[in-house]
Amino acid sequence: MGALSIRNVKKSFGNTHILKGIDLEIEKGQFLILVGPSGCGKSTLLNMIAGLDDITSGEIAIGDRVVNKLSPKDRDIAMVFQSYALYPNMTVRKNIAFGLDIRKVPKPEQEEIIARVAKTLQIEHLLDRKPMQLSGGQRQRVAMGRALARNPTLFLFDEPLSNLDAKLRVEMRSEIKLLHQRLGTTIVYVTHDQIEAMTLGDRIAVMKDGEVRQFGSPQQIYDAPADLYVAGFIGSPSMNFIPVQLHEEDGHAVVELDNGRAVQKVRLSPISDSQRDFVGKQVVLGIRPEQLTDPESAHSERGNLQTLQATVAITEPTGPDTLVTVTFNGIKTVARCHPRAAGAPGQQVELTLDPTKALLFDPASEKRLA
Amino acid sequence: MTASRQGAPGFSLSRLADVILPKLVLAPTVLACLVGFYVFIGWTAWLSFTESRMLPRYEWAGLVQYVELFGNDRWWGAMQNLGVFGGLFILVSLTLGLLMAVLLDQKIRFEGAIRTLYLYPMALSFIVTGTAWKWILNPGLGLEKLAHDWGFTGVTFDWIINPDFAIYTVVIAGVWQSSGFVMALFLAGLRGVDDSIIKAAQMDGASLPTIYTRIIIPSLRPVFLSAFMILAHIAVKSFDLVMALTGGGPGFATDLPSIFMYQHGFTRGQLGLGAASAMMMLFTACAVVMPLLYSELRRERRG
Amino acid sequence: MADYQQSLQAKLIRFGIYAVLVLMALWYLAPLYVMLSTSFKTLDEIRAGNLLSLPGTFSLDAWSAAWSTACTGVECGGMKSYFANSLKMMIPAVLISTLVGAFNGYILSMWRFKGSDMFFMALLIGTFLPYQVVILPMAQVLGWLELENSTGRLVLVHVIYGLQFTTLFFRNYYVTVPGELVKAARIDGAGFFRIFFKILLPISVPTIMVCLIWQTTQIWNDYLFGVVFSSGEGQPMTVALNNLVNTSTGVKQYNVDMAAAIIAALPTLLVYMVGGKYFVRGLTAGAVKG
Ligand SMILES: Nc1ncnc2c1ncn2[C@@H]1O[C@H](COP(=O)(O)OP(=O)(O)OP(=O)(O)O)[C@@H](O)[C@H]1O
Ligand SMILES: [Mg+2]
Numbered sequence: 001m002g003a004l005s006i007r008n009v010k011k012s013f014g015n016t017h018i019l020k021g022i023d024l025e026i027e028k029g030q031f032l033i034l035v036g037p038s039g040c041g042k043s044t045l046l047n048m049i050a051g052l053d054d055i056t057s058g059e060i061a062i063g064d065r066v067v068n069k070l071s072p073k074d075r076d077i078a079m080v081f082q083s084y085a086l087y088p089n090m091t092v093r094k095n096i097a098f099g100l101d102i103r104k105v106p107k108p109e110q111e112e113i114i115a116r117v118a119k120t121l122q123i124e125h126l127l128d129r130k131p132m133q134l135s136g137g138q139r140q141r142v143a144m145g146r147a148l149a150r151n152p153t154l155f156l157f158d159e160p161l162s163n164l165d166a167k168l169r170v171e172m173r174s175e176i177k178l179l180h181q182r183l184g185t186t187i188v189y190v191t192h193d194q195i196e197a198m199t200l201g202d203r204i205a206v207m208k209d210g211e212v213r214q215f216g217s218p219q220q221i222y223d224a225p226a227d228l229y230v231a232g233f234i235g236s237p238s239m240n241f242i243p244v245q246l247h248e249e250d251g252h253a254v255v256e257l258d259n260g261r262a263v264q265k266v267r268l269s270p271i272s273d274s275q276r277d278f279v280g281k282q283v284v285l286g287i288r289p290e291q292l293t294d295p296e297s298a299h300s301e302r303g304n305l306q307t308l309q310a311t312v313a314i315t316e317p318t319g320p321d322t323l324v325t326v327t328f329n330g331i332k333t334v335a336r337c338h339p340r341a342a343g344a345p346g347q348q349v350e351l352t353l354d355p356t357k358a359l360l361f362d363p364a365s366e367k368r369l370a
Numbered sequence: 371m372t373a374s375r376q377g378a379p380g381f382s383l384s385r386l387a388d389v390i391l392p393k394l395v396l397a398p399t400v401l402a403c404l405v406g407f408y409v410f411i412g413w414t415a416w417l418s419f420t421e422s423r424m425l426p427r428y429e430w431a432g433l434v435q436y437v438e439l440f441g442n443d444r445w446w447g448a449m450q451n452l453g454v455f456g457g458l459f460i461l462v463s464l465t466l467g468l469l470m471a472v473l474l475d476q477k478i479r480f481e482g483a484i485r486t487l488y489l490y491p492m493a494l495s496f497i498v499t500g501t502a503w504k505w506i507l508n509p510g511l512g513l514e515k516l517a518h519d520w521g522f523t524g525v526t527f528d529w530i531i532n533p534d535f536a537i538y539t540v541v542i543a544g545v546w547q548s549s550g551f552v553m554a555l556f557l558a559g560l561r562g563v564d565d566s567i568i569k570a571a572q573m574d575g576a577s578l579p580t581i582y583t584r585i586i587i588p589s590l591r592p593v594f595l596s597a598f599m600i601l602a603h604i605a606v607k608s609f610d611l612v613m614a615l616t617g618g619g620p621g622f623a624t625d626l627p628s629i630f631m632y633q634h635g636f637t638r639g640q641l642g643l644g645a646a647s648a649m650m651m652l653f654t655a656c657a658v659v660m661p662l663l664y665s666e667l668r669r670e671r672r673g
Numbered sequence: 674m675a676d677y678q679q680s681l682q683a684k685l686i687r688f689g690i691y692a693v694l695v696l697m698a699l700w701y702l703a704p705l706y707v708m709l710s711t712s713f714k715t716l717d718e719i720r721a722g723n724l725l726s727l728p729g730t731f732s733l734d735a736w737s738a739a740w741s742t743a744c745t746g747v748e749c750g751g752m753k754s755y756f757a758n759s760l761k762m763m764i765p766a767v768l769i770s771t772l773v774g775a776f777n778g779y780i781l782s783m784w785r786f787k788g789s790d791m792f793f794m795a796l797l798i799g800t801f802l803p804y805q806v807v808i809l810p811m812a813q814v815l816g817w818l819e820l821e822n823s824t825g826r827l828v829l830v831h832v833i834y835g836l837q838f839t840t841l842f843f844r845n846y847y848v849t850v851p852g853e854l855v856k857a858a859r860i861d862g863a864g865f866f867r868i869f870f871k872i873l874l875p876i877s878v879p880t881i882m883v884c885l886i887w888q889t890t891q892i893w894n895d896y897l898f899g900v901v902f903s904s905g906e907g908q909p910m911t912v913a914l915n916n917l918v919n920t921s922t923g924v925k926q927y928n929v930d931m932a933a934a935i936i937a938a939l940p941t942l943l944v945y946m947v948g949g950k951y952f953v954r955g956l957t958a959g960a961v962k963g
Binding site for chain 3: 047050051052071072073077078079081082083084085086087088089098099102103146150
């Protein structure tokens with residue numbers, strides 16, 4: 001039995017269907033990320049797990065208990081909100097104790113819990129302040145403290161870091177990860193930030209328009225995205241999509257890339273059955289920028305690297321690498337190069353492509369051709 | 371092992387409470403609102419179609435009361451008075467309120483104190499206002515005597531007992547009471563105008579009066595609208611002020627629909643006619659407010 | 674030179690602005706001054722002097738007459754019992770309508786359900802209606818209920834027709850409070866009432882003030898409901914004042930009228946002085962509804 005099972009869960013408000021049948025299951029101690037664009041239904045799903053929204057149909061089980069008809073307080077969960085939702089009229093101490101009070105935890109035990117939580121999150125010196133007197137980061141910690149105090153079987157986080165500035169966000173991100181490793185609790189974490197998703201999650205559910213487009217480990221989602229949407233959503237800068245015509249040569253998939261001066265043939269992995277159906281047709285070639293790089297940076301031990309010529313249009317230094325924009329088949333394509341090999345606009349550069357990492361998609365169904 | 375727990379609580383009491391309590395607590399208000407407004411309006415409407423006099427009767431009698439109402443000179447006089455009073459009251463209050471707000475917006479010292487002075491009449495009952503002005507406008511001992519004492523012996527100021535002018539005394543008292551409030555509305559509106567717009571206009575070389583007339587005041591359109599609606603609302607149901615100031619007199623010179631309604635419905639035993647006049651007041655209120663509200667809603671929707 | 678002229682002009686304009694503002698202030702103050710000074714005069718002084726003349730001797734006779742001996746029709750007990758009536762009606766009506774309004778606002782913002790938004794609209798429309806259109810049936814219903822006590826009748830009526838405003842105040846405040854606060858409290862295990870009393874009410878103090886002050890002035894100053902739904906000794910202050918002023922028997926005692934008018938105005942003036950900030954906020958908030 002999983003720690004959390006979501007079975008064919010749907011949600012509608014009147015005639016608008018917000019969630020169209022979600023199926024997810026995670027094991028105890030796993031860190032599940034719900035990621036997707038704004039309005040795709042992440043918060044709605046989380047609220048339904050928490051019992052704050054009604055489930056239109058389907059079933060949610062926490063541990064081995066179906067919780068559809070349980071109120072939030074009987075679900076043994078704790079939740080951290082984007083706005084932190086600290087009770088403004090109570091001190092930090094009272095904020096943390098509120099839930100314990102309601103559950104009739106004896107005072108001495110409350111004190112112990114508060115002390116422990118405060119120590120874990122390093123908020124001991126803030127205990128007697130009101131939320132108004134705290135910085136954003138401090139409020140964030142208190143909100144986590146309130147959740148930790150309850151020691152629930154399931155933690156829910158709704159974009160807890162999105163109100164923090166970039167630096168603090170990175171800091172808190174690793175703290176949350178550390179906390180998870182130490183406490184081993186099961187976590188469901190909503191974010192629309194794909195970096196947060198990749199760094200924190202054991203399991204990621206990529207959502208779009210009320211559906212889960214792909215559910216898997218971060219590596220699976222990165223290496224083998226199920227469709228164009230997932231491929232484009234995960235990874236930064238995002239994957240290049242180049243329309244190409246698919247050919248077959250010696251059992252390999254072959255495509256042609258036109259850099260504006262010459263057409264270059266690229267030999268990809270051995271062709272699969274599903275790809276074979278598309279031979280002679282238009283498909284979409286997906287290449288991540290980091291798989292398109294200068295020969296020097298390419299992992300030379302990998303044989304079979306393809307070399308491509310291209311004209312530099314724009315260079316964008318990021319520090320460690322420089323993003324080089326070139327054109328293939330009329331589409332702007334980003335390559336990640338060593339700063340020294342980036343060239344300048346107008347110059348010809350030589351790029352290498354790892355053909356085993358290149359992906360092909362059906363432009364109609366948008367599914368990856370496995 | 372799971373069987374027993376899976377089935378555990380099929381529902382929980384607190385969840386039931388979450389669903390039921392809000393509705394339960396809201397229920398009395400729903401009842402009060404539905405009965406207090408909507409059922410009662412229907413009821414009044416029904417009464418207006420009966421021949422009720424001292425006691426309500428519920429047999430359908432068609433439009434007799436409306437026929438009587440529309441043939442009633444006093445009613446038309448009251449409606450006319452309402453038109454004069456309402457029109458002037460709204461116009462003067464808006465003008466005065468806007469003027470004071472603009473002047474007060476010029477970084478005035480003691481602004482808070484001045485604002486407090488302008489607004490205190492709003493805390494008074496219309497009965498108190500009416501009583502005070504009735505005394506001030508007293509033809510023998512009031513303003514007229516003051517003018518005489520100051521040497522203007524030729525002055526006569528008997529508006530309050532002069533049928534041709536009495537309605538204007540109601541306007542004066544009404545404006546005295548409400549214009550400060552309009553000022554507060556406009557001032558809040560002025561404070562809400564984006565500073566950067568004004569700065570940009572100043573950069574373009576616009577003078578202060580131009581900035582006000584061309585940029586700021588037009589942007590106060592919503593404030594005009596709500597001020598207008600409140601004033602219109604006050605005017606239509608205005609009752610206590612006239613009762614205290616003139617009692618509707620002299621004769622019927624300051625009679626208003628609200629007084630007509632009160633007297634027929636409660637003191638003259640003409641329930642049906644009272645109900646018909648109440649319905650007409652409702653229509654008047656709707657006629658004034660609805661078109662404005664509608665046009666504003668449409669504007670908003672168009673963006 | 675030009676600079677000098679310009680600054681002179683600017684000074685003149687500013688002087689003009691202040692002059693207009695002060696004149697306006699005087700016009701607002703004059704009636705209050707007239708009321709006060711008249712109330713301290715004797716009838717002879719009133720006849721001899723004029724509106725603006727100061728009282729010669731500060732006589733409190735008119736005040737004591739207004740409070741305890743002035744006649745309204747046949748009754749000659751002054752205003753004190755009517756003042757008490759108004760208090761007895763106002764206090765419960767204000768408290769009940771505020772508390773219920775707070776609950777309503779809480780439900781209409783934090784516990785919305787199907788139809789709750791529509792109900793809010795229905796309630797809002799109610800604020801536009803002239804009360805004349807409901808008083809005939811109300812009088813009938815109060816008759817059926819056999820509620821003879823004037824104070825009781827007025828409390829009921831003021832609560833019913835005050836709820837729209839109190840609900841509006843609280844709803845408009847609570848929609849600005851993040852709903853996540855209530856969600857967090859629910860997950861912490863708090864129920865409907867605990868969330869309201871422990872979390873929302875403590876942060877609603879300004880709205881409570883607005884509401885209390887608004888209702889106090891509305892109910893204290895009401896005349897229509899008072900004259901329609903109360904009778905005889907049970908009438909509120911406004912009705913008694915109007916009766917006093919319009920009693921046609923005997924010599925017209927303007928000083929007593931004015932003293933009574935000030936007595937009638939005192940509670941709300943006091944409220945205005947203490948909580949003016951909230952009063953204005955209530956007016957402008959109530960204004961949004963129209
Ligand atoms: N009460 C409601 N009635 C109707 N539609 C709603 C309601 N609540 C949410 N929605 C809609 O449901 C969709 C999903 O909302 P949700 O808050 O779950 O999005 P989200 O993925 O969390 O987005 P974000 O990243 O912006 O928080 C949105 O399109 C929203 O407009
Ligand atoms: Mg969300």
